[in-house]
Amino acid sequence: MITTTGLKKVYRSRGREVVALDGVDLHVREGEVYGVVGRSGAGKSTLIRCVNLLERPTSGTVTVAGQDLTALAGGSRRAGAELRAARSRIGMVFQHFNLLSSRTVQDNVELPLEILGLSGAARSRKALELLDLVGLADRARAYPAQLSGGQKQRVGIARALAGDPKVLLSDEATSALDPETTRSVLQLLRDLNRQLGLTVLLITHEMEVVKQICDSAALMKGGRIVESGTVPELLAAPGGELARELFPVGGVPSGPGGTVIDVTFHDDSTGQPVISQLARTYNIDVSILGAAVETVGGRRVGRMRVELPGTFEENVVPVGFLREQGLQVEVAPAGAAQAATPEENSK
Numbered sequence: 256m257i258t259t260t261g262l263k264k265v266y267r268s269r270g271r272e273v274v275a276l277d278g279v280d281l282h283v284r285e286g287e288v289y290g291v292v293g294r295s296g297a298g299k300s301t302l303i304r305c306v307n308l309l310e311r312p313t314s315g316t317v318t319v320a321g322q323d324l325t326a327l328a329g330g331s332r333r334a335g336a337e338l339r340a341a342r343s344r345i346g347m348v349f350q351h352f353n354l355l356s357s358r359t360v361q362d363n364v365e366l367p368l369e370i371l372g373l374s375g376a377a378r379s380r381k382a383l384e385l386l387d388l389v390g391l392a393d394r395a396r397a398y399p400a401q402l403s404g405g406q407k408q409r410v411g412i413a414r415a416l417a418g419d420p421k422v423l424l425s426d427e428a429t430s431a432l433d434p435e436t437t438r439s440v441l442q443l444l445r446d447l448n449r450q451l452g453l454t455v456l457l458i459t460h461e462m463e464v465v466k467q468i469c470d471s472a473a474l475m476k477g478g479r480i481v482e483s484g485t486v487p488e489l490l491a492a493p494g495g496e497l498a499r500e501l502f503p504v505g506g507v508p509s510g511p512g513g514t515v516i517d518v519t520f521h522d523d524s525t526g527q528p529v530i531s532q533l534a535r536t537y538n539i540d541v542s543i544l545g546a547a548v549e550t551v552g553g554r555r556v557g558r559m560r561v562e563l564p565g566t567f568e569e570n571v572v573p574v575g576f577l578r579e580q581g582l583q584v585e586v587a588p589a590g591a592a593q594a595a596t597p598e599e600n601s602k
């Protein structure tokens with residue numbers, strides 16, 4: 256649904272060059288919620304602004320719903336008619352809501368419809384429908400100053416949906432909200448994603464956002480995507496930074512001579528007594544070093560770090576047994592597992 260290839264953005268200011276995007280290849284599938292995370296300055300805002308061409312990339316292409324936006328005329332200051340039309344099909348929500356304080360809630364939602372040239376009656380009908388969808392039908396006549404932060408963001412979301420977009424971009428939509436309001440706004444985005452088949456690309460610096468609603472995620476550093484994949488894939492990636500941050504599980508090995516493995520299990524296999532089966536079947540002592548079960552993207556995911564006696568070679572069969580039970584097994588990253596060599600880590 257959204258594809259960028261070789262996306263590069265270089266800002267030039269006062270004779271200095273800043274490479275904000277350094278060759279970003281992003282692929283967001285239709286109907287998924289995709290989160291881009293990274294520290295301040297990683298290039299997240301630039302990326303999202305390049306996706307709807309609010310910022311014109313220095314090079315590379317952006318395709319949304321099969322249309323190459325970079326081929327359309329115009330840019331950040333003055334977009335051509337085709338680009339304006341394409342943009343109206345891409346909704347965007349902002350961290351600070353960007354509502355007009357002098358307009359009522361309903362009039363804020365009607366604004367993009369005015370620009371699209373809808374008649375007064377059609378605008379009003381559509382705005383009320385959208386406010387109902389975000390749970391604010393009774394606040395249509397209120398002004399932004401009379402709303403809570405969460406309600407303001409709901410208005411922002413209703414306004415973003417005015418052009419019936421298939422794609423919604425979210426620029427740190429929950430960063431200004433408290434944790435409880437954050438959860439309810441994220442739940443709304445998830446519901447809209449499912450109900451309307453909306454593809455959502457969001458940027459955030461909060462791992463909780465990825466945990467709660469993302470199907471896929473990417474980690475940005477220095478203008479590049481350094482890790483990406485579906486959330487289950489990321490959780491299973493050995494030593495992956497996103498996996499560690501999404502779902503930290505620690506545990507110190509008892510000493511040298513053992514093999515430390517991280518076992519990840521999903522919905523079906525949570526609650527199965529696989530570790531005791533392993534110990535019984537192979538008559539080995541299994542030490543559990545750390546474990547946790549969490550809900551990530553609406554699915555129950557468990558992770559356990561266990562230590563098996565002996566070298567990795569001696570444990571090939573027990574590891575194979577765990578994999579046959581549908582579990583993802585990776586040799587724990589170096590440092591945790593003294594017995595593991597780099598080759599073993601990549602097995």
Ligand SMILES: Nc1ncnc2c1ncn2[C@@H]1O[C@H](COP(=O)(O)OP(=O)(O)OP(=O)(O)O)[C@@H](O)[C@H]1O
Nearest residue numbers: 266268273275293294295296297298299300301302
């Ligand atoms: N208009 C601009 N002119 C010059 N440099 C810019 C401009 N916008 C962003 N940059 C620089 O580009 C780099 C990436 O910035 P960007 O805002 O995309 O990062 P970010 O990950 O979104 O960070 P934050 O969460 O702090 O916004 C930074 O070094 C930033 O200083």
